[in-house]
Amino acid sequence: MDAMTKAEDKRASKRIGYLCEVECDGAGLSRLATRITDLSTTGAFIDSMTCYAPGTSLRLRFHIKEILVETLAEVRYAMQQVGMGVRFLNLTPDNQAVLESLIEGKPLPAEASAPQAAGTSGTWNTPDMLSGNFAVVSLFDVIQIIENNRLSGLLGLISPAATGEIQFNDGLIVGALCGSQTRLEALKSFLDVTEGAFEFRRSDVHHQPTILASSNMSLMLELVRHRDEEEVPSS
Numbered sequence: 001m002d003a004m005t006k007a008e009d010k011r012a013s014k015r016i017g018y019l020c021e022v023e024c025d026g027a028g029l030s031r032l033a034t035r036i037t038d039l040s041t042t043g044a045f046i047d048s049m050t051c052y053a054p055g056t057s058l059r060l061r062f063h064i065k066e067i068l069v070e071t072l073a074e075v076r077y078a079m080q081q082v083g084m085g086v087r088f089l090n091l092t093p094d095n096q097a098v099l100e101s102l103i104e105g106k107p108l109p110a111e112a113s114a115p116q117a118a119g120t121s122g123t124w125n126t127p128d129m130l131s132g133n134f135a136v137v138s139l140f141d142v143i144q145i146i147e148n149n150r151l152s153g154l155l156g157l158i159s160p161a162a163t164g165e166i167q168f169n170d171g172l173i174v175g176a177l178c179g180s181q182t183r184l185e186a187l188k189s190f191l192d193v194t195e196g197a198f199e200f201r202r203s204d205v206h207h208q209p210t211i212l213a214s215s216n217m218s219l220m221l222e223l224v225r226h227r228d229e230e231e232v233p234s235s
Contacts, residue, residue, distance in 0.1 A: 015040040016103050022046060022062040033149045036062060041099045043076070043087040050141045051078035058086065064102055069095045130200040134159065139193050140220060146200060147171040147216045153203040159196030162189040167207040173216050174209040183210045188223050 018039040024046065034048040044060075052058070056075040063069065073086040091099070101108040130145065139157070143166075146155065150171040157164060164178035164186060176186035213219035 014103055018102070020062050020064070022060055024048075025059040025061075033145060037083070039099070039103065041096065041103055043073070043085060045083055045085050047083045049081050049144055050137045051075075051080055051082075051084045054078060057089075060086070060088075064098050065108075067094075067098050069098060071095060131198065133197045134193060134195050139190060139198070140217070142198055142200070143173070143216050143220065151200070151202055152206060153201050155198060155200045157190060157193060157196065157198050159190075159193040161192045161194070161196070163196075164189070166190065169206045169209065171216075173213060173219060174207050174211055176211065184223065187211065187219075188227060191220070191224060191227060 015038055018036060020036050021033065022036045022044075023033050034046060034050075036044045037047045038045045052075050054075050054077055058073050058075065059070070060073050061068065061070050069091075071091050072089040074089055076085045076087050078084040097106070097108060100106045130142070132142075142155065146153075146168055148171070152169050152171075153167075155166040155168065157166070162178050164176065164181075166173055166187065167175035173187065176183060176190070178186035178189040181189060211219070
C-alpha cells in the first residue's frame with residue numbers, strides 16, 4: 001500500500017527542473033544554505049552533500065519569481081552525497097498559487113504577485129553563525145557549505161581529535177591554527193575529526209592568507225593523500 005501511495009503521489013505531482021537557492025533550518029545545523037534543483041507543487045529535490053534521515057522536519061526558505069516561499073518540509077528520501085527529496089507540509093495559499101503558476105502555468109493572483117521586500121521575513125536574515133555537531137554533518141560538508149556560499153570568517157572546532165580554527169576568505173581556506181601548529185600542518189590535524197562540535201562565525205574582515213588554494217576540496221584531498229603516503233611503512 002505504501003508503494004502504491006508513493007506511485008500515486010509521483011503521478012499526481014508534475015515535477016520540473018528548477019534551480020534556485022534555498023535555506024534549510026533544523027536537524028542539528030542552525031542553517032544550511034544550498035540549492036533546489038527540481039520542484040513540484042508538493043515538494044522538491046534539494047542538492048546537498050549533507051542529507052538528513054527520512055522523517056526529519058526542515059524549515060525551508062526560497063524564492064520563485066522574486067516571491068518568497070517559506071514552509072515546513074519533511075524529508076521523504078535521501079541519497080548520500082547527492083541530495084534529498086522533501087515534501088512541503090504547510091504551504092500558504094499564496095505560496096501554493098506561486099508554485100502552480102510556475103509549474104502548471106496557472107495565472108498568478110494579484111495579491112500573490114508582489115515581491116516581498118528584503119528583510120520583511122523576520123527571523124530569516126542572512127545567517128552570521130553556522131553551528132552543529134559532527135554526528136550530523138562531516139567537516140568536509142561544512143567546508144563545502146562555506147565555500148559554496150563564499151563566506152568569510154572563522155570555523156571553530158572542538159573535538160577529541162583536534163581543537164582549533166580554520167580561516168576563510170570568500171569561501172576559501174586561507175589559514176588554520178591547531179595548538180602550536182599553523183598553516184597546512186594545522187589543517188592536516190583536522191582530517192581525523194569525526195566527533196565534537198563546530199561553530200562558524202561570519203566576518204567582513206579578511207584574514208591574511210597563510211594557505212593558498214583555488215579549491216577547498218582539492219586542498220583537503222591533497223592533504224589526505226599526503227597523510228596516507230606518510231602512514232605507508234617504507235619497505
